[in-house]
Amino acid sequence: MSKVLGFEEVSKHNTPDSCWVILYNNVYDVTSFLSSHPGGVKAILQLAGQDATQEYDPIHPPGTLETSLPASAKLGSIDQRTLPEVEKSPMDDGSAGSARPFDLEECLNLDDIEAAATKKISRKAWAYYYSAGDDLISKALNTSVYRKILLRPRVFVDCTNCDSSTSLLGHKINVPFFVSPAAMARLGHPDGEHGIAKACAQYGVAQLISNNASMTPEVITKDAKEDQVFGWQMYVQVERAKSEKYLERIHKLPNIKFIVLTLDAPVAGKREDDERMKNVGSQLAIRDVVTDSGGDADAGKKKKGKQGGTSVAEMLFAGTASDLTWKTTLPWLAKHTKLPIVLKGVQTHEDAYLASLYAPQIQAVILSNHGGRALDTAPPSIHTLLEIRKYCPDVFGRIDVWVDGGVRRGTDVVKALCLGAKAVGLGRPALFGLGAGGQEGVEKVFKILKEETKTCMRLLGVEKTSELGIKHVNTRAVEQDIYDGPGGLDELRPRLWQAKAKL
Secondary structure, eight states, X not given: OOOEEOHHHHHTOEETTEEEEEETTEEEEOGGGGGGOTTOHHHHHTTTTSBOHHHHTTTSOTTHHHHHSOGGGEEEEEOGGGSOOOOOOBOOSSTTOTTSOOSGGGOOSHHHHHHHHHHHSBHHHHHHHHOOBTTSHHHHHHHHHHHTSEEOOOOSOOOSOXXXXXXXXXXXXXXXXXXXXXXXXXXXXXXXHHHHHHHHHHHTOEEEEOTTOSSOHHHHTTTOOTTOOEEEEEOOBSXXXXXXXXXXXXXXXXXXXXXEEEOSOSSOOOBHHHHHTTOHHHHHTGGGSOGGGTXXXXXXXXXXXXXXXXXXXXXXXXXXXXXXXXXHHHHHHHHHOOSOEEEEEEOSHHHHHHHHTTTTTEEEEEEOOGXXXXXXXXXXXXXXXXXXXXXXXXXXXXXXXXXXXXXOSHHHHHHHHHTTOSEEEESHHHHHHHHHHHHHHHHHHHHHHHHHHHHHHHHHTOSBXXXXXXXXXXXXXXXXXXXOSOOOOTTHHHHHHHHHTTO
C-alpha cells in the first residue's frame, strides 16, 4: 500500500542532504539526483519541500520523470488536505483594457485574442510570451512598420474567387502564414504544441516546432495528417553530439520536412518583463549553473558572476552554442541531415545573399529579429525585405524568403507577400490563441487572419497570392529608414567560395 505523507513532514526535507519534492500529488526523494540534474542543484533546491508541479509540468515533456528517477525515489502520495492553498495569479489587473472581451467568441481580431489570453494565463506565462529585449523598440517596430505601408487597390476586377494558398519548399499550405517556433506552449494551456498542431491541421497551416517545445516532436506530430507540414527548429548545442542525436529522432518523423536553423539569438536577450516576474527561470536559476561547471552550483555562480534568479529565456538558452559560422556549421549539418535547411534570423541583405549562394542545402531564409526578443533596435523583417529588393533582388529567384514578427492583421500578411515574401510567421499570436482557449483559440487566430487576408486580396483585386506584387503597395514612408550604405556583395564572394568548397 502506498504511504500517504503530510505536507508538514515533506516540507522539512528542503536541504541538499535530504531533498523531497511533490510532483503530480506524489512525493519523491530527489537527493541523489541533485548533482546530475541538467539545470544544476539550485534548480531543484529552490522548490525543495514544496509542490513543484506547476513549475515542473510546463517545462518537462511527459515521460521525463520516469526516465530520470528510479522507482525507489517515489516515497508515496501527498495528503492533499494538508497542502497550503495556492494563490492563482491571472493578469486580472485591467492592464489589457477593460473594453477588451474575455470570451473567445467575442474576439474580433488578434489584439482581442491577446487581451483575452492575458486575463486567463498565469503571470509567468504572460511575462515569457509578452517580453522582449531592453526597451521593446524592435518588438513595437515589428508591428508599427506595417502601418506605414499603404495599399493600392485596383477596381473593376472580378474578385468572386480568392485562393489564399501558397507553398513552402514545394509543400502546399492553405494560407500564406505558418506558426513560428515558439517555446513553452504549455505555460499558457495544457493543450500545448500538440493543440497548436491540431489547429494547424484544420486550417492547412505549417508549424515550425520549437527546439524548446514543452512537448516532444513525437507527441506534437502523432496525430498529424499525411500532408501536414512541419519544420523543426534547431538550436545547435555546445555538445554537438546532443544535436546529432536529436536529428536522428527528427529523421524518423515523416511530417517534418525541413530543419530551421535559428541564428538570431546565439545568446538570450535581456527581457526585463520576464526577469521582473521572477519567472520559472528565476525559480530554476538555470544560469547560475553553467554547463562546464560540472553541476556545481557555486562554481557556476562564481564563473558567471550572477546573483539571484534569471529568466525563462536564459534557462532555455543553457547549453546553446554561440560559435556557429558559415565555414564550420553548414558542412557539419550536411554530414548529419539531408533535409533542406532554412536559416532563421537573417537581418541584412548581405546574409540573405550569402544564404542564397549556399542553395540547394539552404532553401529558404526567415527574416526575423527573434520577435524583438534578442537585440533591441535590430530591424524589423520588412526593412530587411526591402534591403534585399534594393541590393540583391536575385535572392528571391534562388531561395524562398519568409518573414517573421509583428503580424497582427491580414493586411500585414498581404503587404509582406507584395514585397516578395512567400509566407509570414506567427509566434505570439499562436501562443496567445492557445492561452485564450486552447486548440480552439488557435483555430480562432487562424480563422480571423485567413478571413482578413482574403478580404484584403479581394479589395486589391487579386485572386491568387502569386499575383501579389510591388505594384499593390506604397512603401515610400518606410524606405527612408532602410539601410543606405554600400552593398558590400563583391567582398563577400571570395570568403563564400572558400567555405562552400568544403561542403
